[in-house]
Amino acid sequence: MKKYLEILRKCPLFDQIEEEDLLRMLGCLGARVEHFDKKYTILAEGNPAKYIGIVLSGSAQIHQVDYYGNRSILSEVGAAQLFGEAFACAEIQAIPVSVIANEPCEIMLIDCSHILHTCSNNCGFHQQLIFNLMKDLATKTILFHRKIEIVAKRTTRDKLMAYLMLQAKVAGSNTFEIPFDRQELADYLEVDRSGLSAEISKLRKEGILENRRNLFKLL
Amino acid sequence: MKKYLEILRKCPLFDQIEEEDLLRMLGCLGARVEHFDKKYTILAEGNPAKYIGIVLSGSAQIHQVDYYGNRSILSEVGAAQLFGEAFACAEIQAIPVSVIANEPCEIMLIDCSHILHTCSNNCGFHQQLIFNLMKDLATKTILFHRKIEIVAKRTTRDKLMAYLMLQAKVAGSNTFEIPFDRQELADYLEVDRSGLSAEISKLRKEGILENRRNLFKLL
């Protein structure tokens, strides 16, 4: 576990936890690490909602697929970020989404009941972990607000511009890279891919943006 | 405060808190109660994100209004439910939404910093409150997943049917009442009101549902 210390220190779940305590805690929590190749399913829809996942390297996406097979991408999860925590913390039966490896990645899985319910060793870190989970969930809720603000727009152009302007703001620059290819971006914005491509072309011709694949520049 | 005890006991924030402790706690937290008439603004966009609100009676809606004045309704908050907790817990500067009284209502407001940061009396309930907030935020996250699942659909009909089927499931019955009028439902589903009315008529003619104003029956 030692080699993961650097990334785990950046993980919001372990905020305010001293490095020396972290290793002991991981043992107590029964944390395990697994490797997943690109496109592999880390957690499948319908699986028990037991685990909190931590992305140690690479990245993952949260997918929702409806009855007709239409894919919707809820979010992108990068290094040091959590996934599955909402379902585990709410103690629901099964997760309603799938978590897919977006590139080869290493994932730490922790049984959430070990965090929520005090362990036999009665180690004093549960309170801090629960506080950190609360903070993380509050942040995730705000991210969902932003996503809804984007998909609430009625046209592909407005959705795209709202998304790109947010990304520029997050990146702190007019030039930025997005973590999606075209189909994924369409599935995140909840629009048709070909229409999205057409809209990007149109914006380029109008001189509103420049782009090369995933690299965008707002003018 | 005593007259609010019954409703406060149902509030997820005070889960596992004994009734006798609750009153003392409210003083310690500096809780105050305000009345709002229908359509009044309880919290306005841009306000400091200090307060957690609890609906004691009536109901409220979370509104998001974009640059062009288009309203989007994020959620309905009924009696004993919380609002604003995500913004307060994430300790962001200002709230990005407005909370509007949907009918005459009584609202309890609590400065969240009193919950998050141990008070001078060092009363032992902070841990339970933080745990409860975590649970509540996890539940709210799942509600947002459901909302996104609905608005991800591409047609008014699909959004409407996804919404109605969810409401029927929640109500545990094919007959149920929804908390929105037509314009509000349109703003929740992120579609055009007149198109929504037309779609409801069409579904009725096709024998898929019956309705009288807010009362729906799926067949």
Add this chain to the structure above:
DNA sequence: GAATTTCTGTTGAATTTTCAACAAACGGAG
């Protein structure tokens, strides 16, 4: 480095939504 697979952009037709305007139905106030 050639072949193959994946991704992106383009187009036109069909479908659907939005928009604006109006009429009918409803509900509350006096």
Add this chain to the structure above:
DNA sequence: CTCCGTTTGTTGAAAATTCAACAGAAATTC
């Protein structure tokens, strides 16, 4: 009970999306 403001339903035209199909570009594989 009647009046009046609000809500809901209806319609047609304009705008936008989706869908399907294909071609070119880029990346991956062998």
